[in-house]
Amino acid sequence: MKINDNCVGCGQCASFCKKGAIEVKGKARATDACIDCGICVLYCPVKAIEVLV
Protein backbone atom coordinates (compact mmCIF):
# COMPACT_ATOMS: atom_id res chain seq x y z
CA MET A 1 0.00 0.00 0.00
CA LYS A 2 1.33 3.41 -0.95
CA ILE A 3 0.22 6.66 0.63
CA ASN A 4 0.82 9.62 -1.67
CA ASP A 5 1.28 13.34 -1.04
CA ASN A 6 -2.47 14.01 -1.06
CA CYS A 7 -2.63 12.64 2.50
CA VAL A 8 -3.53 15.34 5.05
CA GLY A 9 -3.39 13.06 8.11
CA CYS A 10 -7.12 13.11 8.96
CA GLY A 11 -7.04 9.53 10.24
CA GLN A 12 -10.21 8.43 8.48
CA CYS A 13 -8.38 5.40 7.02
CA ALA A 14 -7.18 4.33 10.47
CA SER A 15 -10.73 4.18 11.77
CA PHE A 16 -11.87 1.86 8.96
CA CYS A 17 -8.80 -0.39 8.96
CA LYS A 18 -9.84 -3.80 10.26
CA LYS A 19 -6.27 -4.74 11.18
CA GLY A 20 -5.34 -1.64 13.17
CA ALA A 21 -2.49 -1.31 10.70
CA ILE A 22 -2.45 2.44 10.11
CA GLU A 23 -0.62 4.97 12.26
CA VAL A 24 -1.29 8.67 11.81
CA LYS A 25 0.84 11.65 12.73
CA GLY A 26 0.61 14.43 10.18
CA LYS A 27 0.38 11.68 7.57
CA ALA A 28 -0.87 8.10 7.55
CA ARG A 29 1.60 5.21 7.56
CA ALA A 30 0.85 1.53 7.05
CA THR A 31 2.51 -0.78 9.57
CA ASP A 32 3.64 -4.37 9.06
CA ALA A 33 0.15 -5.52 10.05
CA CYS A 34 -1.22 -4.19 6.73
CA ILE A 35 -2.51 -6.99 4.48
CA ASP A 36 -3.19 -4.78 1.43
CA CYS A 37 -6.93 -5.44 1.60
CA GLY A 38 -7.58 -1.98 0.17
CA ILE A 39 -10.61 -1.11 2.33
CA CYS A 40 -8.98 2.16 3.40
CA VAL A 41 -8.72 3.29 -0.23
CA LEU A 42 -12.51 3.67 -0.44
CA TYR A 43 -12.73 5.81 2.70
CA CYS A 44 -9.89 8.22 1.98
CA PRO A 45 -11.44 11.63 1.26
CA VAL A 46 -8.43 12.88 -0.73
CA LYS A 47 -7.53 9.84 -2.88
CA ALA A 48 -4.21 9.45 -1.10
CA ILE A 49 -4.03 5.65 -0.88
CA GLU A 50 -2.96 3.42 -3.72
CA VAL A 51 -2.90 -0.35 -3.39
CA LEU A 52 0.17 -1.81 -5.05
CA VAL A 53 -0.49 -4.62 -7.50
Next chain:
Amino acid sequence: MKAIVIGAGLGGLLSAARLSKAGYQVDVFERLPITGGRFTNLRYKGFQLSSGAFHILPHGPAGPLAHLLKEVGADVKIVRSDITTVRIPLKKGSQDYEKGFKDISFTDFSTLLSHKDRLKIALLIVSTRKNRPTGSSLQAWIRSQFKDEWLVKFADAFCGWSLSMKSNEVPVEEIFEIIENMYRFGGPGVPIGGCKGVIDALESVIAAHDGKIHTETEVSKIFVENGKAVGVLVGEEAYKADLVISNLGHAATACLCEEVLSGEKDSGYLKILETLKPSAGIKICLAADEPLVGHSGVLLTPYAKRVNGINEVTQIDPGLAPPGKHLTMSHQYVAPENVKNLEAEIELGLQDLKEIFPNKKYEVLLTQSYHDNWPVNRAASGTDPGNETPIPGLYVVGDGAKGKGGIEVEGVALGVAATMKKIIG
Protein backbone atom coordinates in the same frame (compact mmCIF):
# COMPACT_ATOMS: atom_id res chain seq x y z
CA MET B 1 -39.02 19.87 -9.62
CA LYS B 2 -35.76 17.99 -9.38
CA ALA B 3 -32.69 18.93 -7.37
CA ILE B 4 -29.24 17.38 -7.34
CA VAL B 5 -26.91 17.75 -4.38
CA ILE B 6 -23.20 17.03 -4.83
CA GLY B 7 -21.64 15.86 -1.57
CA ALA B 8 -23.36 14.38 1.49
CA GLY B 9 -21.61 16.52 4.08
CA LEU B 10 -23.60 18.61 6.54
CA GLY B 11 -24.34 21.41 4.03
CA GLY B 12 -25.44 18.94 1.37
CA LEU B 13 -27.71 16.94 3.67
CA LEU B 14 -29.27 20.05 5.22
CA SER B 15 -30.05 21.31 1.71
CA ALA B 16 -31.37 17.92 0.62
CA ALA B 17 -33.61 17.68 3.69
CA ARG B 18 -35.00 21.19 3.21
CA LEU B 19 -35.60 20.75 -0.53
CA SER B 20 -37.15 17.30 -0.23
CA LYS B 21 -39.46 18.64 2.48
CA ALA B 22 -40.45 21.45 0.10
CA GLY B 23 -41.50 18.87 -2.50
CA TYR B 24 -38.36 18.61 -4.63
CA GLN B 25 -37.28 15.21 -5.89
CA VAL B 26 -33.75 15.11 -4.51
CA ASP B 27 -30.74 12.99 -5.43
CA VAL B 28 -27.58 13.33 -3.34
CA PHE B 29 -24.31 12.03 -4.82
CA GLU B 30 -21.47 11.22 -2.43
CA ARG B 31 -18.04 9.98 -3.53
CA LEU B 32 -17.23 8.18 -0.25
CA PRO B 33 -18.96 5.09 1.17
CA ILE B 34 -20.03 7.15 4.21
CA THR B 35 -22.15 10.26 4.55
CA GLY B 36 -21.52 13.27 6.77
CA GLY B 37 -18.23 14.50 5.30
CA ARG B 38 -16.22 16.21 8.04
CA PHE B 39 -19.25 16.13 10.35
CA THR B 40 -19.78 12.53 11.33
CA ASN B 41 -18.45 9.95 13.78
CA LEU B 42 -15.46 7.71 13.23
CA ARG B 43 -15.49 4.64 15.42
CA TYR B 44 -12.02 4.02 16.82
CA LYS B 45 -11.04 1.68 19.67
CA GLY B 46 -14.62 1.82 20.96
CA PHE B 47 -14.75 5.65 20.96
CA GLN B 48 -16.83 7.83 18.68
CA LEU B 49 -14.19 10.15 17.28
CA SER B 50 -15.16 12.58 14.57
CA SER B 51 -14.28 12.90 10.91
CA GLY B 52 -13.63 16.61 11.35
CA ALA B 53 -15.82 18.91 13.43
CA PHE B 54 -15.94 18.44 17.17
CA HIS B 55 -19.19 17.01 18.49
CA ILE B 56 -20.35 20.54 19.18
CA LEU B 57 -22.82 23.07 17.87
CA PRO B 58 -21.22 26.44 18.69
CA HIS B 59 -24.59 28.03 19.56
CA GLY B 60 -26.24 24.94 21.04
CA PRO B 61 -29.98 24.30 21.03
CA ALA B 62 -30.89 27.90 20.06
CA GLY B 63 -28.42 28.45 17.22
CA PRO B 64 -28.88 28.58 13.43
CA LEU B 65 -28.11 24.87 12.94
CA ALA B 66 -30.52 23.78 15.68
CA HIS B 67 -33.12 26.09 14.15
CA LEU B 68 -32.68 24.64 10.67
CA LEU B 69 -32.80 21.08 12.01
CA LYS B 70 -36.10 21.89 13.71
CA GLU B 71 -37.44 23.50 10.55
CA VAL B 72 -36.78 20.40 8.45
CA GLY B 73 -38.11 18.11 11.18
CA ALA B 74 -34.82 16.42 12.05
CA ASP B 75 -35.08 14.80 15.44
CA VAL B 76 -31.87 15.68 17.30
CA LYS B 77 -31.44 16.36 20.99
CA ILE B 78 -28.96 19.16 21.63
CA VAL B 79 -27.79 19.77 25.20
CA ARG B 80 -26.34 23.14 26.18
CA SER B 81 -22.85 23.09 27.73
CA ASP B 82 -22.71 24.50 31.23
CA ILE B 83 -19.74 26.86 31.07
CA THR B 84 -16.77 28.01 29.00
CA THR B 85 -13.57 28.46 30.99
CA VAL B 86 -10.16 29.94 30.32
CA ARG B 87 -6.99 28.50 31.83
CA ILE B 88 -4.52 31.16 32.98
CA PRO B 89 -1.18 30.94 34.84
CA LEU B 90 -1.48 31.13 38.62
CA LYS B 91 1.18 33.80 38.87
CA LYS B 92 0.73 37.11 37.10
CA GLY B 93 3.44 37.58 34.52
CA SER B 94 3.96 33.84 33.87
CA GLN B 95 3.87 32.98 30.20
CA ASP B 96 2.93 29.30 30.55
CA TYR B 97 1.22 26.77 32.84
CA GLU B 98 4.38 25.19 34.19
CA LYS B 99 4.21 26.79 37.63
CA GLY B 100 0.53 26.24 38.14
CA PHE B 101 -2.71 27.60 36.72
CA LYS B 102 -6.30 28.44 37.50
CA ASP B 103 -9.48 28.49 35.43
CA ILE B 104 -11.67 31.55 35.11
CA SER B 105 -15.03 31.91 33.42
CA PHE B 106 -14.94 33.07 29.78
CA THR B 107 -17.08 36.08 30.66
CA ASP B 108 -14.56 37.16 33.32
CA PHE B 109 -11.74 37.68 30.82
CA SER B 110 -11.65 41.41 31.53
CA THR B 111 -10.82 40.86 35.23
CA LEU B 112 -7.22 40.34 34.12
CA LEU B 113 -7.02 43.88 32.74
CA SER B 114 -6.01 47.08 34.51
CA HIS B 115 -8.82 49.16 36.06
CA LYS B 116 -8.55 51.68 33.28
CA ASP B 117 -8.78 49.02 30.56
CA ARG B 118 -11.69 47.32 32.32
CA LEU B 119 -13.59 50.55 32.26
CA LYS B 120 -12.71 51.06 28.62
CA ILE B 121 -13.83 47.56 27.67
CA ALA B 122 -17.15 48.05 29.50
CA LEU B 123 -17.74 51.18 27.43
CA LEU B 124 -16.66 49.48 24.20
CA ILE B 125 -19.01 46.55 24.83
CA VAL B 126 -21.88 49.03 24.74
CA SER B 127 -20.65 51.39 22.03
CA THR B 128 -19.52 48.73 19.54
CA ARG B 129 -22.98 47.17 19.42
CA LYS B 130 -24.12 50.33 17.65
CA ASN B 131 -20.95 51.38 15.89
CA ARG B 132 -19.11 48.29 14.84
CA PRO B 133 -15.43 48.62 14.07
CA THR B 134 -14.53 47.92 10.44
CA GLY B 135 -11.64 47.80 8.04
CA SER B 136 -8.94 46.00 10.00
CA SER B 137 -8.05 42.66 11.52
CA LEU B 138 -9.25 41.84 15.03
CA GLN B 139 -5.69 42.01 16.32
CA ALA B 140 -5.00 45.41 14.75
CA TRP B 141 -8.23 46.70 16.27
CA ILE B 142 -7.32 45.39 19.75
CA ARG B 143 -3.86 46.94 19.53
CA SER B 144 -5.38 50.26 18.45
CA GLN B 145 -7.49 50.30 21.64
CA PHE B 146 -5.35 48.59 24.30
CA LYS B 147 -1.73 48.02 25.19
CA ASP B 148 -2.35 44.62 26.69
CA GLU B 149 -0.93 41.38 25.34
CA TRP B 150 -3.37 39.27 27.36
CA LEU B 151 -6.22 40.46 25.15
CA VAL B 152 -4.28 39.40 22.03
CA LYS B 153 -3.53 35.98 23.52
CA PHE B 154 -7.18 35.57 24.52
CA ALA B 155 -8.32 36.62 21.03
CA ASP B 156 -5.87 34.16 19.42
CA ALA B 157 -7.15 31.29 21.57
CA PHE B 158 -10.77 32.15 20.75
CA CYS B 159 -10.14 32.62 17.00
CA GLY B 160 -7.96 29.50 16.92
CA TRP B 161 -10.60 27.40 18.61
CA SER B 162 -13.65 28.68 16.76
CA LEU B 163 -12.26 29.56 13.32
CA SER B 164 -8.81 27.95 13.14
CA MET B 165 -7.41 31.37 12.38
CA LYS B 166 -5.15 33.83 14.18
CA SER B 167 -6.53 37.16 15.39
CA ASN B 168 -4.44 39.00 12.79
CA GLU B 169 -6.17 37.02 10.00
CA VAL B 170 -9.74 37.54 11.15
CA PRO B 171 -11.60 40.61 9.87
CA VAL B 172 -12.82 42.59 12.89
CA GLU B 173 -16.31 42.74 11.30
CA GLU B 174 -16.50 38.93 11.39
CA ILE B 175 -15.69 38.78 15.11
CA PHE B 176 -18.26 41.40 16.00
CA GLU B 177 -20.87 39.48 14.03
CA ILE B 178 -19.86 36.38 16.03
CA ILE B 179 -20.15 38.31 19.32
CA GLU B 180 -23.60 39.49 18.27
CA ASN B 181 -24.55 35.88 17.53
CA MET B 182 -23.30 34.86 20.97
CA TYR B 183 -25.69 37.41 22.52
CA ARG B 184 -28.47 36.23 20.23
CA PHE B 185 -28.11 32.44 20.43
CA GLY B 186 -25.94 31.68 23.46
CA GLY B 187 -22.98 29.35 23.83
CA PRO B 188 -22.24 25.82 22.66
CA GLY B 189 -24.06 22.54 23.03
CA VAL B 190 -23.52 18.90 22.19
CA PRO B 191 -25.81 16.87 19.91
CA ILE B 192 -26.62 13.51 21.48
CA GLY B 193 -24.95 10.82 19.40
CA GLY B 194 -22.30 13.33 18.32
CA CYS B 195 -22.07 14.66 14.77
CA LYS B 196 -23.59 11.43 13.45
CA GLY B 197 -26.70 12.03 15.57
CA VAL B 198 -27.35 15.05 13.34
CA ILE B 199 -26.44 13.26 10.10
CA ASP B 200 -28.68 10.25 10.89
CA ALA B 201 -31.61 12.53 11.68
CA LEU B 202 -31.17 14.42 8.39
CA GLU B 203 -30.99 11.17 6.43
CA SER B 204 -34.28 10.06 8.01
CA VAL B 205 -35.92 13.29 6.86
CA ILE B 206 -34.57 12.88 3.33
CA ALA B 207 -35.71 9.22 3.17
CA ALA B 208 -39.17 10.13 4.51
CA HIS B 209 -39.59 12.53 1.59
CA ASP B 210 -38.36 9.99 -0.99
CA GLY B 211 -35.01 11.67 -1.47
CA LYS B 212 -32.14 9.39 -2.46
CA ILE B 213 -28.54 9.36 -1.25
CA HIS B 214 -26.12 7.57 -3.55
CA THR B 215 -22.80 6.77 -1.83
CA GLU B 216 -19.62 5.73 -3.68
CA THR B 217 -20.89 7.85 -6.53
CA GLU B 218 -18.68 10.59 -7.89
CA VAL B 219 -19.92 13.49 -9.97
CA SER B 220 -17.44 14.32 -12.73
CA LYS B 221 -19.20 17.19 -14.47
CA ILE B 222 -21.92 19.78 -14.01
CA PHE B 223 -23.97 20.30 -17.19
CA VAL B 224 -24.75 23.87 -18.16
CA GLU B 225 -27.20 24.66 -20.96
CA ASN B 226 -28.08 28.17 -22.13
CA GLY B 227 -26.03 29.47 -19.21
CA LYS B 228 -28.04 27.53 -16.61
CA ALA B 229 -27.13 24.45 -14.52
CA VAL B 230 -29.25 21.53 -15.74
CA GLY B 231 -27.73 18.39 -14.28
CA VAL B 232 -24.62 16.33 -13.59
CA LEU B 233 -22.58 13.52 -15.07
CA VAL B 234 -22.03 10.40 -12.93
CA GLY B 235 -19.87 7.81 -14.64
CA GLU B 236 -21.46 7.53 -18.09
CA GLU B 237 -24.88 8.54 -16.91
CA ALA B 238 -26.38 12.01 -17.17
CA TYR B 239 -28.81 13.12 -14.45
CA LYS B 240 -31.05 16.07 -15.27
CA ALA B 241 -32.29 18.52 -12.67
CA ASP B 242 -33.81 21.98 -12.24
CA LEU B 243 -31.08 23.00 -9.84
CA VAL B 244 -27.71 21.79 -8.63
CA ILE B 245 -26.33 22.37 -5.15
CA SER B 246 -22.66 21.73 -4.56
CA ASN B 247 -21.24 21.03 -1.11
CA LEU B 248 -17.68 21.02 -2.45
CA GLY B 249 -16.70 24.65 -1.99
CA HIS B 250 -16.45 27.21 -4.79
CA ALA B 251 -13.09 26.18 -6.25
CA ALA B 252 -13.84 22.45 -6.64
CA THR B 253 -17.32 23.28 -7.95
CA ALA B 254 -15.87 25.59 -10.59
CA CYS B 255 -13.57 22.74 -11.72
CA LEU B 256 -16.68 20.64 -12.55
CA CYS B 257 -17.88 23.25 -15.03
CA GLU B 258 -14.67 25.02 -15.97
CA GLU B 259 -15.27 25.30 -19.70
CA VAL B 260 -18.36 27.44 -19.05
CA LEU B 261 -16.62 29.61 -16.48
CA SER B 262 -13.84 30.97 -18.61
CA GLY B 263 -13.57 34.30 -20.31
CA GLU B 264 -14.05 37.88 -19.27
CA LYS B 265 -17.62 37.49 -18.10
CA ASP B 266 -16.65 35.51 -14.99
CA SER B 267 -13.19 36.90 -14.38
CA GLY B 268 -14.28 38.69 -11.17
CA TYR B 269 -15.63 35.45 -9.68
CA LEU B 270 -12.62 33.42 -10.79
CA LYS B 271 -10.31 36.01 -9.25
CA ILE B 272 -12.10 35.68 -5.88
CA LEU B 273 -11.69 31.90 -6.07
CA GLU B 274 -7.94 32.31 -6.37
CA THR B 275 -7.85 34.25 -3.11
CA LEU B 276 -9.78 31.64 -1.09
CA LYS B 277 -7.56 29.90 1.41
CA PRO B 278 -8.55 26.80 3.36
CA SER B 279 -7.77 26.90 7.08
CA ALA B 280 -5.63 24.22 8.74
CA GLY B 281 -5.81 22.62 12.16
CA ILE B 282 -4.90 19.65 14.33
CA LYS B 283 -7.18 17.67 16.61
CA ILE B 284 -5.76 15.41 19.30
CA CYS B 285 -8.14 12.82 20.75
CA LEU B 286 -7.53 11.66 24.31
CA ALA B 287 -9.04 8.81 26.30
CA ALA B 288 -9.11 8.97 30.09
CA ASP B 289 -10.69 7.17 33.03
CA GLU B 290 -11.02 10.36 35.06
CA PRO B 291 -12.34 13.64 33.58
CA LEU B 292 -9.60 15.93 32.26
CA VAL B 293 -11.60 19.11 31.62
CA GLY B 294 -14.25 18.35 34.22
CA HIS B 295 -17.14 20.30 32.70
CA SER B 296 -19.26 20.08 29.59
CA GLY B 297 -18.09 23.28 27.92
CA VAL B 298 -14.96 24.50 26.22
CA LEU B 299 -11.68 25.06 28.05
CA LEU B 300 -9.66 27.74 26.25
CA THR B 301 -5.90 27.58 26.74
CA PRO B 302 -4.40 30.94 25.66
CA TYR B 303 -1.07 30.28 27.37
CA ALA B 304 -0.40 26.96 25.63
CA LYS B 305 2.17 26.97 22.81
CA ARG B 306 -0.20 25.51 20.23
CA VAL B 307 -3.44 24.12 21.71
CA ASN B 308 -6.25 26.71 21.57
CA GLY B 309 -8.99 24.85 23.36
CA ILE B 310 -10.28 21.51 24.59
CA ASN B 311 -13.63 19.92 25.23
CA GLU B 312 -14.89 16.75 26.84
CA VAL B 313 -18.02 15.62 25.04
CA THR B 314 -18.59 12.64 27.32
CA GLN B 315 -19.61 15.12 30.03
CA ILE B 316 -22.86 15.46 28.05
CA ASP B 317 -23.04 12.24 26.03
CA PRO B 318 -21.22 9.36 27.77
CA GLY B 319 -22.27 7.17 24.82
CA LEU B 320 -19.43 8.67 22.77
CA ALA B 321 -16.92 6.57 24.74
CA PRO B 322 -16.87 3.05 26.19
CA PRO B 323 -18.49 2.78 29.66
CA GLY B 324 -16.53 4.66 32.33
CA LYS B 325 -14.24 6.40 29.83
CA HIS B 326 -13.98 10.03 28.81
CA LEU B 327 -13.34 11.39 25.32
CA THR B 328 -11.43 14.68 25.37
CA MET B 329 -10.38 16.50 22.21
CA SER B 330 -8.05 19.44 21.69
CA HIS B 331 -7.86 21.77 18.70
CA GLN B 332 -4.92 23.81 17.52
CA TYR B 333 -4.58 26.30 14.71
CA VAL B 334 -1.85 25.55 12.16
CA ALA B 335 -0.22 28.52 10.45
CA PRO B 336 0.07 28.21 6.64
CA GLU B 337 3.88 28.06 6.84
CA ASN B 338 3.69 25.17 9.32
CA VAL B 339 1.48 22.87 7.25
CA LYS B 340 4.66 21.24 5.95
CA ASN B 341 5.84 20.60 9.54
CA LEU B 342 2.77 18.83 10.86
CA GLU B 343 4.66 16.25 12.89
CA ALA B 344 6.50 18.98 14.80
CA GLU B 345 3.22 20.88 15.28
CA ILE B 346 1.55 17.75 16.68
CA GLU B 347 4.52 17.24 19.00
CA LEU B 348 4.09 20.79 20.35
CA GLY B 349 0.40 20.10 20.87
CA LEU B 350 1.18 16.91 22.79
CA GLN B 351 3.64 18.83 24.99
CA ASP B 352 0.95 21.44 25.66
CA LEU B 353 -1.46 18.74 26.78
CA LYS B 354 1.11 17.44 29.26
CA GLU B 355 1.36 20.94 30.75
CA ILE B 356 -2.39 21.50 30.69
CA PHE B 357 -3.12 18.15 32.34
CA PRO B 358 -0.15 17.51 34.66
CA ASN B 359 -0.42 14.43 36.88
CA LYS B 360 -3.41 13.18 34.89
CA LYS B 361 -3.50 9.82 33.20
CA TYR B 362 -4.68 9.70 29.62
CA GLU B 363 -4.03 7.85 26.38
CA VAL B 364 -3.55 9.61 23.04
CA LEU B 365 -6.08 7.84 20.82
CA LEU B 366 -5.46 9.54 17.51
CA THR B 367 -3.97 12.73 16.11
CA GLN B 368 -5.92 14.12 13.16
CA SER B 369 -4.79 16.95 10.91
CA TYR B 370 -6.78 18.95 8.36
CA HIS B 371 -5.52 21.20 5.57
CA ASP B 372 -5.63 21.85 1.82
CA ASN B 373 -8.21 19.53 0.20
CA TRP B 374 -9.60 18.23 3.52
CA PRO B 375 -9.27 21.33 5.68
CA VAL B 376 -10.90 22.78 8.80
CA ASN B 377 -12.75 25.22 6.55
CA ARG B 378 -12.60 25.28 2.77
CA ALA B 379 -12.58 29.06 2.89
CA ALA B 380 -11.39 30.95 5.95
CA SER B 381 -14.34 32.53 7.79
CA GLY B 382 -15.45 35.88 6.42
CA THR B 383 -13.74 35.47 3.03
CA ASP B 384 -16.03 33.38 0.82
CA PRO B 385 -18.16 34.83 -1.99
CA GLY B 386 -21.52 33.57 -0.62
CA ASN B 387 -23.77 30.84 -1.98
CA GLU B 388 -24.41 31.95 -5.53
CA THR B 389 -22.24 31.30 -8.57
CA PRO B 390 -22.19 33.05 -11.96
CA ILE B 391 -24.28 30.13 -13.24
CA PRO B 392 -28.01 30.39 -12.47
CA GLY B 393 -29.34 27.23 -10.87
CA LEU B 394 -25.94 26.34 -9.38
CA TYR B 395 -25.41 27.09 -5.69
CA VAL B 396 -22.55 26.35 -3.31
CA VAL B 397 -23.15 25.43 0.34
CA GLY B 398 -21.00 24.01 3.13
CA ASP B 399 -17.93 25.34 4.88
CA GLY B 400 -16.74 26.99 1.69
CA ALA B 401 -19.82 29.23 1.59
CA LYS B 402 -20.99 30.29 5.02
CA GLY B 403 -23.15 33.10 6.18
CA LYS B 404 -21.59 36.07 7.93
CA GLY B 405 -20.54 35.58 11.55
CA GLY B 406 -21.25 31.88 11.49
CA ILE B 407 -18.81 29.83 13.53
CA GLU B 408 -18.08 26.43 12.01
CA VAL B 409 -21.28 24.44 11.44
CA GLU B 410 -23.45 27.40 12.45
CA GLY B 411 -21.99 29.15 9.40
CA VAL B 412 -22.83 26.12 7.26
CA ALA B 413 -26.43 26.30 8.52
CA LEU B 414 -26.66 30.07 7.88
CA GLY B 415 -25.36 29.54 4.34
CA VAL B 416 -27.86 26.76 3.65
CA ALA B 417 -30.72 28.81 5.12
CA ALA B 418 -29.80 31.78 2.91
CA THR B 419 -29.61 29.53 -0.16
CA MET B 420 -32.97 27.92 0.57
CA LYS B 421 -34.53 31.36 0.96
CA LYS B 422 -33.33 32.22 -2.55
CA ILE B 423 -34.65 28.95 -3.99
CA ILE B 424 -37.86 28.30 -2.07
CA GLY B 425 -38.58 31.79 -0.85
